[in-house]
Amino acid sequence: MKVAIIGVGLIGGSFAKDVKRIYPAAELYGFDANEAHLKKALDLGLIDKKTNYDGLAIMDMVLLAIPVDVLVKELPKILDAAGEDTVVFDAGSTKTLICKVVENHSKRRNFLACHPIAGTEFSGPEAAIENLYDGKTNIICEVEKTAFKLQEKALQLFQAMGMRIRYMNAEAHDKHIAYVSHLSHISSFMLGKTVIEKEKNERDIFDMAGSGFESTVRLAKSSPAMWTPIFEQNKDNVIETLAEYIQNLEHFKKMIEKNDFEGVYSEMNNTNKIKQILNGIPLTK
Amino acid sequence: MKVAIIGVGLIGGSFAKDVKRIYPAAELYGFDANEAHLKKALDLGLIDKKTNYDGLAIMDMVLLAIPVDVLVKELPKILDAAGEDTVVFDAGSTKTLICKVVENHSKRRNFLACHPIAGTEFSGPEAAIENLYDGKTNIICEVEKTAFKLQEKALQLFQAMGMRIRYMNAEAHDKHIAYVSHLSHISSFMLGKTVIEKEKNERDIFDMAGSGFESTVRLAKSSPAMWTPIFEQNKDNVIETLAEYIQNLEHFKKMIEKNDFEGVYSEMNNTNKIKQILNGIPLTK
Secondary structure, eight states: OOOEEESSHHHHHHHHHHHHHHTOOOOEEESSEEEEEEEHHHHHHSSSEEEEEEEGGGEEEEEESSHHHHHHHHHHHHHHSSSTTTTEOOSSSOOHHHHTTTTTTTTTGGGGEEOOOOOOSSSSGGOOTTTTTTOOOOEEEEGSOOOOHHHHHHHHHHHHHEEEEEEHHHHHHHHHHIIIIIEEEEEEEEHHHHHHHHHHHSSGGGGGGGGHHHHGGGGGSOHHHHHHHHHHHTTTHHHHHHHHHHHHHHHHHHHHHTTTTHHHHHHHHHHHHHHHTTTTOOOOO | EEEESSSOHHHHHHHHHHHHOOTOOOEEEEEEEEEEHHHHHHHHHOOOOOOGGGGGGGGSEEESSSOHHHHHHHEEEEEEEETOEEEEEEOOOHHHHHHHHHHOTTTTTEEEEEEOOOOOOOOSSSGGGGTTTTTEEEEESSSGOOHHHHHEEEEHHHHHHOOOOEEOOOHHHHHIIIIIIIIIHHHHHHHHHHHHHHHHHHGGGGGOOOOHHHHHHHHGGGGGGHHHHHHHHHHHHHHHHHHHHHHHHHHHHHHHHHOOOOHHHHHHHHHHHHHHTTTTOOOOO
16 A cells, blocks of 8 residues: 655654554655655654655555645645545645635545544654544545545545544534634634733743643644644634634623622533533533 | 641642651641531541641641632631641632731731642542642742741641742732633633533534643633632732733734734744743743
8 A cells, every 4th residue: 555645744744653553564655845854754764755746646545734725735736646546635624725626626536625633732743643543533524525435445544543533514614623623722822922921021920830821822832834824714714713702701801890700600610511521421401 | 747628629638648648647637618528538538537626726737728718718717726836828829818818917927828839620629639739839928927937847848749939929929820820711711611602503513622622621620619719809910811811812813804814923933932931941032
């Protein structure tokens, strides 16, 4: 089996590690605009060889794990270069625009639109870890547009990697992911910004930071190059979720201002049910 | 050595575990308005015996680990009951009002105002863990108002528990902690609320939640009974930090609306320095 990884960072590199474990005989090819990353990926043994557009026709699978702005430009070219039996799938955090740019492509049937909900706040080939995808959800969009045999080939690997598969249309994906992923990143970045701004005048403030602060600002370590195009492509949904979040914060602030601490208690108490939700217990509506 | 723990929950119970390890001969007494918690703490071996106000005069140390609204009511009574050589210290997340309620108390010299920056999102005696305080910061306020010998007794224990000591005035404590702790809790609670509200209409949204979401909403599992009085006592600082946070979010939203994605990138890039900050590397100003 020949697998090409386009973008040998955290996502691509971790994927490569799993492929090697599941198919020890697999040949792994890397393709990356960043020569230093490519060299590092070779050194770390994430990939066996370099490749380029001309090398893609012989691949069984091609994973695109690159920022979504580059993805929408590269995907049509990658499909052009793919072989008849190559399945090309992506790992982009947005889905609508990605599906749109190839809707009329002659090799649309070779493409499977994927979003594995996995990652860490780190990036680059050194950040790649084994079993990153184990137990994680992989959202697949417009599955009916992919050739059945090619779907099967990809799904077999995803299942062997331990992923749970969920099917969804691209618009629903982008709307929902804005709440459970994109908003978390913005809330975290702005929390970091607020505290850093304060620290300019009040030194030693971070000496007081505990594990709670660390947990809520963890995502503020994420890569701006990856996240800026995500917010751009999912602009309308991100604005909507941000507006709701700001409204909830304003309401909480007003309750404190008006000394409505029964209201403050009740808001927090209602939100405590996030415990059960995160444990996967269905909510009583 | 005789030590009384008033409030045998996560904070008091974890403290008790460390005292037992450091001073195996210590006798640990518990005092709690919640009889079930007290029984549980006895069953778990966190404390050896129950006690009450009348029992406090013989104690070497008394820790108050109760919600800050109860703390301001109990602290004067506890000091009344304390012996000449008893050092009474607290673990409250606010410091100004707590110091104020005892400023003219005849036994003010027996009190050491403390805030160990440690905890988890869980509560109750079952949540108590060993070494919770190891490597954590303990902020001590108005240290000059405590009898030197009693300071020494408490500090010896704190150091044996592995805590880093920082001295601060109560107003500075309350101002800074609003940024690095109170704001994190509100941002997390409101993030949880925003997503739960959406989920009412859009089922299965949590199926898409990854570890990033889990990390940013972790604090939304915290106890409302503990946090409501903290926000009440630190009302002015909390309102100020919340206003700055909301303003930063509004600004970020406006940049997205105006398609200023260079600005979006630059905001995130500047905030990335939180990596070094969290690693304890001093910022270049």
